Amino acid sequence: MTMSPDGWPLAEPYKTKMIEWIRLLEPTEREAALRRAGYNPFKLLAQEVYIDLLTDSGTSAMSQEQWGALMRGDESYAGSVSFQELERSVGDVLGFPLVLPTHQGRAAEHVLFRALAHPGDIVPNNLHFDTTKAHVLTAGATPLDIVIKEGEDPEGDYPFKGNLDLERLETLLRDQGDRVPVVMATVTSNNNGGQPVSLENLRAVSEIAHRYGKPFFLDAARFAENAYLIQQREAGQASRSVGDIAREMMSYADGCTMSAKKDPMVNIGGFVALRDEDLYRRLRDFGILYEGYATYGGLAGRDLAALAQGIREAVFEPHLSYRVAQVAQLHATLREDGIPVMSPAGGHGVYIDAGRMFDHLGRDVFPGWALSVELYRERGIRCVEIGTVLAGRDPGTGEHDYPPLDLVRLAIPRRVYSQAHLQQVAEAARRILLRRHDVPGYRFTYEPPTLRHFAAEFAPLG
Ligand code: F0G
Numbered sequence: 001m002t003m004s005p006d007g008w009p010l011a012e013p014y015k016t017k018m019i020e021w022i023r024l025l026e027p028t029e030r031e032a033a034l035r036r037a038g039y040n041p042f043k044l045l046a047q048e049v050y051i052d053l054l055t056d057s058g059t060s061a062m063s064q065e066q067w068g069a070l071m072r073g074d075e076s077y078a079g080s081v082s083f084q085e086l087e088r089s090v091g092d093v094l095g096f097p098l099v100l101p102t103h104q105g106r107a108a109e110h111v112l113f114r115a116l117a118h119p120g121d122i123v124p125n126n127l128h129f130d131t132t133k134a135h136v137l138t139a140g141a142t143p144l145d146i147v148i149k150e151g152e153d154p155e156g157d158y159p160f161k162g163n164l165d166l167e168r169l170e171t172l173l174r175d176q177g178d179r180v181p182v183v184m185a186t187v188t189s190n191n192n193g194g195q196p197v198s199l200e201n202l203r204a205v206s207e208i209a210h211r212y213g214k215p216f217f218l219d220a221a222r223f224a225e226n227a228y229l230i231q232q233r234e235a236g237q238a239s240r241s242v243g244d245i246a247r248e249m250m251s252y253a254d255g256c257t258m259s260a261k262k263d264p265m266v267n268i269g270g271f272v273a274l275r276d277e278d279l280y281r282r283l284r285d286f287g288i289l290y291e292g293y294a295t296y297g298g299l300a301g302r303d304l305a306a307l308a309q310g311i312r313e314a315v316f317e318p319h320l321s322y323r324v325a326q327v328a329q330l331h332a333t334l335r336e337d338g339i340p341v342m343s344p345a346g347g348h349g350v351y352i353d354a355g356r357m358f359d360h361l362g363r364d365v366f367p368g369w370a371l372s373v374e375l376y377r378e379r380g381i382r383c384v385e386i387g388t389v390l391a392g393r394d395p396g397t398g399e400h401d402y403p404p405l406d407l408v409r410l411a412i413p414r415r416v417y418s419q420a421h422l423q424q425v426a427e428a429a430r431r432i433l434l435r436r437h438d439v440p441g442y443r444f445t446y447e448p449p450t451l452r453h454f455a456a457e458f459a460p461l462g
Helices: 027-036 064-071 081-094 105-116 130-138 166-179 199-211 223-233 242-251 277-290 301-314 317-336 367-379 419-434
Strands: 098-102 122-125 142-145 183-186 216-219 255-259 270-274 349-353 384-386 407-411 442-446 457-460
Touching: 027 367, 064 301, 081 098, 081 242, 081 270, 081 301, 098 105, 098 277, 105 130, 105 216, 105 255, 105 270, 105 277, 122 166, 130 142, 166 199, 183 199, 199 216, 199 242, 223 242, 223 317, 270 277, 317 349, 317 419, 367 384, 367 407, 367 419, 367 442, 367 457
Parallel strands: 122 142, 122 183, 183 216, 216 255
Antiparallel strands: 098 270, 255 270, 349 407, 384 407, 442 457
């Protein structure tokens, strides 16, 4: 049992005021739903799902303060009161004076890379999230992942597997600096398990980037979880507040892109925040073109108001300590039951190494996909494969572009599920492990040419 710091069993730091019913379909109904969905969890209907761990993005529960703010949203086209609240909130919590709202994180990336990246450029990042990578590529530039080597090892318990490799960064800037428009770091690093970047590493990256005259931006979707993990894991940080640590993280950066659907706990929203007035003007031109006027950026005034409140709540420590403990508890239970998980536990979810769990399945029959189907079949749980199906095909050879691991991500929405729900998830995984040799692989019956995981259909083998 996970304990609170005061030695009592862990409990939610909130009580429920409004509820949404969920139902576990009968096994025969789940089987029919899977068949209808072409064995693709993306094609399941929400009401067919019992526990939905597809993503922690836009799926969190808002607080009464956020719902209250929503009712006060100012819908003025320009200069709304809600935008001013957002500016104050970004200034207070993140320390950036300028903010350009966008409808979500990838729109912030779009605006940033339209302004900064050009054909032939190279953009270094610890690990680019998929949309960031796609925007760098769309600008004709090359995304370069430079996470430390510990970050590629699913097992070791290194505390900051999101850190950037400083030597590789320095070499890149020394040898090809003229091709680098911006240095990025993703906090936390989603692609290897929600792993944090240390303050020490952020400070060093900032120093190197600035020595070569390059702006340093954070992909800050999970900045508060990163700050909390710094408080818990980095030497000398235990007595500081998360808010203080978050501000220090941001102090090393020139700006950030934000998907506010994660740590700031809104259902839609994002922004670019920064310090430099000239760069802000350049971004604003693209923002107005793609997202709408500079003080609303694709969002309603009420969305801006809920976001302004959500940013403040993101660094609320009782929330973070419960949330991260909840993720760590699921991670620990799965590990004790012999299920191979990426370690240490990260901020927003648990990643199962399905390739190892289903070592009877070859990679060409998609063990990660098989586990995502099986979790639904066993207990109505929806999650996402981060493996061979997601990676797609190599455009040159037409073969599967095998990633290092076939993973399944169990992403935990914020303030939505209880410990009892997550025990259901752990129990489902345990039962699947016991009967793993009966779990089939899958073949495509329909394979879309791009982004195949969203719309593909499959049939079980054997
Ligand atoms: N950056 C990171 C680190 C992300 O995890 C995401 C989205 C984005 C940027 C893009 O933001 O969705 O608001 O446009 N991640 C979601 C996920 C989709 O499920 O991890 P967005």
